Amino acid sequence: MSSIVSRRPFDEAQRRFRQLLAIRPEMTVERLAFYVAVFFTVFCNAAFFRAVGGTRAFEGASGWGVALSLVLMIGALNMLLLCLVLNRWTVRPVLTVLIPVTAMAAHFMSRYTVYLDADMLRNILHTDGKESGELLSVGMLPAFLSLGVLPTLMVWRVRLKKRPMGRAVLVRLGAIALSLLVAGGAMMASFQDLSALMRNHKEIRHLITPGNYIVSLVRVAQHDGAQHRPKTPIGVNAHVVGRDPSAKPRLLVIVVGETVRAQNWGLNGYARQTTPQLRDIGPINFTDMTSCGSATEVSVPCMFSPFGRAHYDEDRIAHTQSLLNVLDHAGISVLWRDNQTGCKGVCEGLSFESFEHARDPQACTAEGCLDEVMLLGLAGEIARRPGDQVVVLHQLGSHGPSYAKRYPERLRRFTPTCETGDLGDCTRDQIVNAYDNSVLATDDFLARTIRFLAEQSSRDTAMIYLSDHGESLGENGLYLHGVPYAIAPDTQTHVPMVMWFSPGFAADRKLDIDCMKQESHAPASQDNLFHSVLGLMQVNTPEYDRKLDLFDRCIAPA
Template sequence: MLKNNLRLTHFVLLMSFLNFLFFHLPFYRYVFNNVDYKSFNGVVLIISLIILMLVLNAFVFYLFFSLSRNLGKFLLTIFFLINSVAVYFINTYSVIIDESMIGNILNTNFEESSSFFSIKLVLYIIFLGIIPAIFIIKAQIIKDSLRKFLTLSSLTLLFIAVLVFANASNWLWIDKNSKKLGGLAMPWSYSVNISLFYIHKYKKNEKEILLPKATIKDNQKSVVVLVIGESARRQNFSLYGYKKNTNPLLSAQKNLFHFDASSCATYTTAGVKCILEHTNSDDLYEILPNYLYRNNVEVIWRTTNWGEPPVHIKNYQNREYLMKDCKGEGCNYDEILLTGLKEQILESKKNKILIVLHTSTSHGPLYSKKYPPRFESFKPVCNSVELGKCSQQELMNAYDNTIVYTDYILSKIIDDLKELKEYKSTMIFVSDHGESLGEKNLYMHGVPLSIAPKEQYEIPFIVWVSDNSKQLKANETVSQNHVFHSVLNFLNIGSPVYNEELNIFK
């Protein structure tokens, strides 16, 4: 059959069946886990979804090939190749390919994406992507006549409509679970969500909304070091009661406070945006570093990460920039962010200074590569990108070591600030989001916030203040939006957008 010419109808049905067989086990696993498959309604829903998946995909493929044989082959080849990668990540990390996950993927750089490489991924691509793609390219397809195309298209649409209305009693369930179902349906999970991502991105970036003018109220020398953590979840910090001592240095610091906090999202771009904006909004408001820089505050941004909103300041310093003056083992890790930092503060000719350090310390999947060997306090550790292959203890140990390293970095910042006797200073550490480490068979982050487990949004919010500078309110719970207003308060900067209720300082 594969060597002979194939009629278009037979070919698209075969491709739809292979697409169903190769890439939809996670889709139907989710359906079986969330419906009563022993009830009549459940049986009808499952059978209907199987038929609908096969018929709809075949119909769309049929339309592509009817427009152009070359277009159909090109799109189907791309679909199978991308599907093979997508289903690998779904099976390995239990991700959902929704719009936010598309944002994660498109904002990932080579360093991060290369950390996911494994032999298993290569096998997925070869057997589920490349081999079917070769058959698609080589297939000899006989196109249907216009009359047959119109007849088949009409009958298919009628059949789909009847099937949809026959499931009217299940519409509520489908609507309730539409995000997960849509994020597991190949190739439409990424096809539709890539389009939505760029549509929404274009709307957001049409114009940055500038905030009203700010006023510096005094000349007292003040510095804020804002540390944006990456994938740091609250429950693994011993400051918050974790049984393993992951914060030996911070717990010994005086004037240190910590609050319970939740992130606005479970992925970096939205989490960092929320930390830097004055309000949680879908609009692109001017972010904190841009706002203060425009109003005559010294602003320094240092990063080993990515995914932040556009930063419009003079002193934007990435890993490559900092590497020139860095020496020692720490240059390969987030310690590079501290290179010459105290000296840069002292060199500033301005009295008000904001420093943002955007770290990547706890980003997976290779947690064991995110800290120097001397910080491997807990052993054995997971060294695989396929987190499900590691034991829970190995995975947790590797992750906990990143928290120990975070503890060291934050303590080093505090010690440096203590030496700046002329300055009133504070350090604020807040994570962009949390992290799943195998709980409910989920790994890393990116599950839509509405259905995300607490591990992905419960974050640490840690504050240190210098002697005789500021006292803190008796807050128990704060949000990422507290950062913007607390920084304005600490630097004594007046602004019409300032909200006292979102300020942590007295």
């Protein structure tokens, strides 16, 4: 008797669960679209409404009106979007993709204050599997299950009502018209406040989900689709001038850094000495350097272009040859060695080596390689190429969020460290400690590179290091990078740059090192790289602008 009584609660629970599974509500596509639009607006736009609140737009007598207008406007626009893409045949497959993706977008925007503009979408799409995997963590499961999986399962439980074709078309047109009417009415109800908000804080539109990533995805597709256009040649008649034929050949190594910010660079006066080996070497250190972008996909093409941030045009930069092509036209051998996700188009048609999947037992694991792997075999590659050479080494550097994977155990000096890619599970001190250790690894790599160059007795050698962009480490709730440039904090746009020259290179080029150290305190930017390298390598071409050459004042006239 007791066993029968004890089973009754279990049996009752089973019965209720079966009843729950048997529930299959019936509704039209339009009603389902409405529920999903409300879900997106209320549960997936926390980052947007938090950002608007930060502008104080919800304060004062009109604050409630602004909030209500935004909710109605975003909800109506979501409804409009869904009405345009959903029908009886597409509703389940489309929402099966759209709901989980929107849930993840909402999670990362709230977690890291990520703005999903076209540049950020391009970074995400061009990131390899290993880097993407670092963003996946147990911490994202609650958001994925509650905002992604559960609503998707509910969509599949719905039985869709059928309508005659004529009536279905009329109802859909009515839903579209009503969505437009509500969106327009909501905007007009608070037009003055909303127009001021969007005019003064344009970047917040990249937080409206799912419209932000859908629009950005279309823009990226259009941009990438145009990538197959041939690049406009530049410097086709470039040539080296003023070189003594009997002089030693020159070797310039350009190290493109990753995610190192100026604020944590020991040579810039950071409280911690994160560049102890460079301090002992004493290179030329530029203390006021700004990047062209806040993400690799922008900064790398920009810094190797003749246009830079001053004349920034994404399409023009993407479809014009780079500094490296000009050097190649001038007869200077060019080699790009990469420990990341490629050269972003700037080495197109030139020698390229990837170490992304290298298998060196000392420098590599299954998760990737330390940057030192790019020095392996470099002497042999240089020996195969006579004459002047430029070699680019593209670092993995301090790429986040898994900073702890960017340095060997011997450089784990600042502790305790954040050992996960889910930065929300770490204290800010742990995050900064891991990041600073990764900067130590860059210091170690640059010191190794300089020692390697100093050993090349058959060549005059030099090195230029320049980080592509910086990083946010929790300041004002921001993490990682990629914030739209107009509002990007200094932590994402101020970067380190150092230079080193062998005595033979400096003497042959008549370069005054003391003069350069004085000039290194003046403001500079990645716009200077194109013209400075051409000037340093004595390349004559119409694209060269002497005013942007950082070496010009410190080179004695011929």
